[in-house]
Amino acid sequence: MTLLFGLFGLFALAAAACGDDSSPTATSSNSNGGEITVLAAASLTDAFRELGVAFQTANPATKVTFSFGASSTLVTQINQGAPADVFASADLANMDKLTGAGGAGAAGTPIAFATNKLQIIVGKGNPRGMAGPADLAKPGVVYVTAAPAVPIGKYAQQVLDKAKVVVTPKSLEADVRAVVNKVTLGEADAGIVYATDVKAAGDKAAGVTIPDDVNVLATYPIAVIKATKNAPAANAFIAYVTSAPGQAILATFGFAKP
Amino acid sequence: MLVLAVVAIVFFALPFAGLLWRAPWRDAWSIVRSSDVRDALRLSIVCSLWSTGLSVLFGVPLACLLARVHFFGRAAVRALCTLSMVLPPVVGGVALFFALGRRGLVGQWLDRWFDIRLPFTMAGVVIAQTFVAMPFLVITVESALRQLDPRFEDAARTLGASRWYTFRRVTLPAIRPALIAGAVLAWARALGEFGATITFAGNFPRTTQTLPLVTYLKLESNPPEAIITSLAMMAVSFLVLVALRERWLGGITASASA
Known part of the structure; x- marks a missing residue:
């Protein structure tokens, strides 16, 4: 029993120690505005990875972290308060969950940046x-x-x-x-x-x-999440995605322009 | 010390309080009665009982082997048989894929010779659950067997009892509390199994969509339903743990303190 108490005590101490450590790093990452997190649809995985490398080459001061998954999963995470700056969805419905009632909201109107068959x-x-x-x-x-x-x-x-x-x-x-x-x-x-x-x-x-008459054209919207702590870098990323070099990278992966 | 213990209790109680706080009580009954939740609940119960049964059937002999027979590499065999307990379940699911999937090490022969395909079937769910749950039974029963004084069994044998009779009338009653505890732990683990199930068995209503899977998916499409299914799982597990503790597990604490 004493051992059990001791263990809990250790955990509490460890948790307290971690809590103290995290605050200075958080402020330092905010100060130079160099980091953004992009949540993107699973189908964008390869294209956005390459796009991220190109973006970072063009903006060496900015670090981009990606998280890929089902757009529905990602928008749920954002609406539950996940710290993210940009959301790229594979459909309009999940983007609407961000901008609509009960959503975390977007800064500005979402922009369509790609289509897919x-x-x-x-x-x-x-x-x-x-x-x-x-x-x-x-x-x-x-x-x-x-x-x-x-x-x-x-x-x-x-x-x-x-x-x-x-x-x-x-x-x-x-x-x-x-x-x-x-x-x-x-x-x-x-x-x-x-x-x-x-x-x-x-x-x-x-x-x-799949023949065109029964095919569906998927439209991909992208938006800056309202709660972003780094709007300049988030906007810069979206600008890059919609720019000529960004669109060229998307095209090599088979995405079409909207 | 007491403060830390209370912190620990709050730590465990808080998530449940969160669920209760957000639960849509007015719709609770209609959600539980909705077809997909009911199907998932039924499937979860059936599959978890099957995997508990299989865990007892194969796990008890395995525990006897590990506890009683000295053989070369016993430590390695024990580690191997309990590996799935500490492994991330998704990894277990992937491993099962390459072993029992349609192109797997053994699975390709099951498919070719017997026309048996485990992924996307209820049997696949049972296998995934058994894979992660059985070690809980094995280690519980093994440790009970180790604590059991072998002289009882020796006495029975010298009095002319057969091996099977001795096992049935001496060993089994002695380890009964541990066997029940192990089976309950295995059952609870099987009931909550998610990672290996969705990876290996897939996700489809009535065949492989268990309660944890439906909860995860509902979180995206219909959060109130996810809360209710979570509460349903919690209630079932809690009631069983309380009931067992009172009625059967008392034996363990009694024998441990003796």
């Missing part, structure tokens, strides 16, 4: 010989998608609705990259993802084109 992702060499959305309903095809709140989950359902295909997914994954992984690992046969994700998967997967 959807494709069916299949295993390397398309072993099931898929040709279009209708083949997803073929017996024995393991189809996975994302939860309905996640942008890709909603877009994928829109494609299926337009194509009048009824298919029950085997799983509702957390974000688009989880869908890609299930296919590249061979656990699932197909999923509907962004064209940029198929491209990013390289030779581990193949893409099947």
Whole structure:
């Protein structure tokens, strides 16, 4: 019992020590305004990593930290008070959760900076010989998608609705990259993802084109979060994303201009 | 000392108070009765009981082996069999993928020869839960066996009892409190299992979407429902822990102090 008390005491001391340490660092990072945190949709992972490197080369004093995930997850985190400066969503609905009632709010109006089309992702060499959305309903095809709140989950359902295909997914994954992984690992046969994700998967997967009349154009908005402690750097990052060099980087990953 | 203990109690009580404070009590009943929450609850209970059963079936012999038989590499085997307890569950899920997935070390043969696929099935959930839960039973039962005076069993054997009879009538009653405690710990761990489940078994209502998964997803789409499902899990676990402590676990403290 004494040991137990002692342990709790140690924890309390450790916690107190950490609390004391953190305050000076927090003020020092604010003083020169050199750090921002960007929360971005999972489908932007590779493009934004490269964009971040280019941005930091152009602005050596600024340090950018990224966190990627489902736009729905990220906006929940922001609205719960996660310290972040910029939010890039894969759809307008999740951006609305930031700017709408009960949201953490944006500084200024969100700007659309990229668009993306959807494709069916299949295993390397398309072993099931898929040709279009209708083949997803073929017996024995393991189809996975994302939860309905996640942008890709909603877009994928829109494609299926337009194509009048009824298919029950085997799983509702957390974000688009989880869908890609299930296919590249061979656990699932197909999923509907962004064209940029198929491209990013390289030779581990193949893409099947979804005809334009049933395809969906995903629009990506970006905004500075109202609670930012570093508005100049956050605005500079968004300016870079929408600038010619920023758009050129996005284009190499397969994103189109809005 | 008392102050620190109270701090610890507050530390544990505060998160629950937060949940209770935010809970939408008026809608609580309709949320619990909503189909996806009810399905998840049923699935959680069924799967966690299955994995508890499997943990007892395989864990008790394993504990006997580790406690009673001296063999080369026993320490390494014990570490291996309890590794999943300290491993991040997501890592466990990924490891299960490469072992039992459709392209996994063993999984590819299950798929090819028996047409058995574990990911995206209830069996996959049970396996993921058993993988993380069984060590809790093993270490509890093993330590009880180590404390058990082997002379009782020796006496039974010299009086002509068979190995099985001795185990059933001497060993088992002696370790009963530990066995129940271990089973409860394993069950609670299985009930709360999230990481390995969503990684290995995926997430789909009625087949693999357990209560923790539905809670996590609802947090994005419908936070009030997430609070209610959290409270439901908390209530079930709390009641079971209290009931067991009173009715069965008393034996442990009694034998420990004797």
